[in-house]
Amino acid sequence: MPELPEVECLTRNVRKALLGGTVERAEFLRKDLRWPIPIARVRAALCGETVDEVFRRSKYMLVRTKNGLGVFHLGMTGNMLVHDSAEPQALHTHAIFHFRSKAGKAQFLHFVDPRRFGVIDCVARDEALEEHSMFKGLGVEPLAHRKLAAYLFERSRAKKQPVKAFLMDARVVVGVGNIYASESLFTAGIHPLRAAGRVSAEQYHLLAAAIQKTLRQAIKAGGTSFRDFKNSDGNPGYFVVQLKVYDKVGEPCPNCAKKISLARLSGRSTFFCEFCQS
DNA sequence: ATGCGGACCTGTTAGC
DNA sequence: TGCTAACAGGTCCGCA
Numbered sequence: 001m002p003e004l005p006e007v008e009c010l011t012r013n014v015r016k017a018l019l020g021g022t023v024e025r026a027e028f029l030r031k032d033l034r035w036p037i038p039i040a041r042v043r044a045a046l047c048g049e050t051v052d053e054v055f056r057r058s059k060y061m062l063v064r065t066k067n068g069l070g071v072f073h074l075g076m077t078g079n080m081l082v083h084d085s086a087e088p089q090a091l092h093t094h095a096i097f098h099f100r101s102k103a104g105k106a107q108f109l110h111f112v113d114p115r116r117f118g119v120i121d122c123v124a125r126d127e128a129l130e131e132h133s134m135f136k137g138l139g140v141e142p143l144a145h146r147k148l149a150a151y152l153f154e155r156s157r158a159k160k161q162p163v164k165a166f167l168m169d170a171r172v173v174v175g176v177g178n179i180y181a182s183e184s185l186f187t188a189g190i191h192p193l194r195a196a197g198r199v200s201a202e203q204y205h206l207l208a209a210a211i212q213k214t215l216r217q218a219i220k221a222g223g224t225s226f227r228d229f230k231n232s233d234g235n236p237g238y239f240v241v242q243l244k245v246y247d248k249v250g251e252p253c254p255n256c257a258k259k260i261s262l263a264r265l266s267g268r269s270t271f272f273c274e275f276c277q278s
Numbered sequence: 279a280t281g282c283g284g285a286c287c288t289g290t291t292a293g294c
Numbered sequence: 295t296g297c298t299a300a301c302a303g304g305t306c307c308g309c310a
Contacts, residue, residue: 003303033307034286076304077288092288116305117285148305160295161281170305177303245302266282 002074004214006140007059010080013062014052014109017082022100023065027096029088033113034075037095037120045122046070046097057129058138060119060176068125069144071134075117078201081110095120130140137174142211149201149208150175156204159196165266166196167207175213179246182271184210186245191277192270193263245271 002010023046028039045068053064061080063070072080072277083089086108087094095111111120123132142148155172156163166172167181176184184193188206190199199207244254249262253273263270 008304073304076302113287114289114301115304117287119305159280165281168304179303249279272284 002059002076002078003177003179003218003223004059005218005221007061008056008219008225009054011054011251012062013082014080017052017101017107018054018099020051021099021107023047023097023099025098026064027098028094029096029244030044030094032119033094033116033120033220034073035071035119035121038122040068041068041124042120043225044068044105045124051099057135058170060134062123062129066125068127069123069129071119071121071132072111073119074121075113075115076112077109077115077242078118081112083108091260092116094118096139106173137171139170139174142173142208143215145173148212149205152208153199153201153204158264161196162193162265163190163191163196163199165272168209168268175215178268180214181215182209182246183244184264186272186277187214189277191274192265192272194278232274245273247271 016247026043026047031037031039046063046065049065049067051063051065053062054065055062059073061072061074063072074080079229081089084107086098088096089110091110092114092265094113094116095143097109097111099107099109101107119134121134126184128139140148140151145151151235152173156166159166164181164185167176167185168178184207187210190203190207245260248260248271250259252258253260253276255273255276258273258275261272261274263272
């Protein structure tokens with residue numbers, strides 16, 4: 001489900017519904033996701049308060065009131081949906097936030113996550129976000145950073161790790177998941193196993209441009225999920241970001257028509273064209 | 279310090 | 295058809 005564009009789009013949806021509204025009640029159907037949910041503290045941060053801000057940092061969605069911040073991460077399979085009903089609408093609904101919109105309508109924000117790799121947490125009012133353990137040391141935002149290419153080039157100089165692992169390291173840059181990593185390296189013509197420190201400044205420019213272009217495209221398209229794209233048979237207007245190499249082992253490279261290769265890199269499937277990427 | 283593999287979970291798909 | 299194994303878009307932890 002969530003790559004950065006999807007979290008961005010969900011955040012916008014939630015903002016639209018929640019901003020200026022009041023959280024009245026937070027209902028938890030289980031007390032842990034990836035980690036235990038600090039239920040009392042989440043309630044203290046959100047309940048009875050007006051929502052002043054809903055924003056995204058990395059793949060976290062954050063909801064601010066004057067009492068603190070609610071923190072939501074969707075893991076691999078999470079989703080946050082606004083419904084008119086307080087009843088769970090899906091299996092694996094783990095939390096339901098009852099709120100009254102700015103216009104006075106009773107609505108319900110449902111947190112759903114089958115695999116439970118997600119997180120619900122909070123940050124106290126007086127605690128700086130970037131000092132919180134979850135956010136400390138987090139890398140730059142790929143879309144907000146003005147000189148992403150130069151930054152990546154600098155950060156990578158001493159690195160011997162494969163450039164794909166470097167790209168996916170959230171301490172360097174956030175929001176580049178497994179799909180974007182494969183796709184953007186293909187677009188830039190860089191072999192995913194190449195040492196990050198051996199990639200040229202020029203190639204990092206191509207890479208940064210590819211990352212930003214794909215992320216922007218996907219956000220514009222409404223945060224279309226790639227796997228949904230694959231699964232959505234006959235659901236027109238749904239697939240917007242066309243994949244070039246991801247999940248296409250053995251299929252022809254869009255450049256040279258030779259077969260796309262598969263490698264496993266730190267446990268993740270990595271797709272590339274061994275003729276077009278060096 | 280760095281980089282890798284395993285772990286956390288359930289759902290879906292490929293292969294026998 | 296029905297079972298099993300492998301794998302899935304993220305992130306943290308511990309070990310070499």
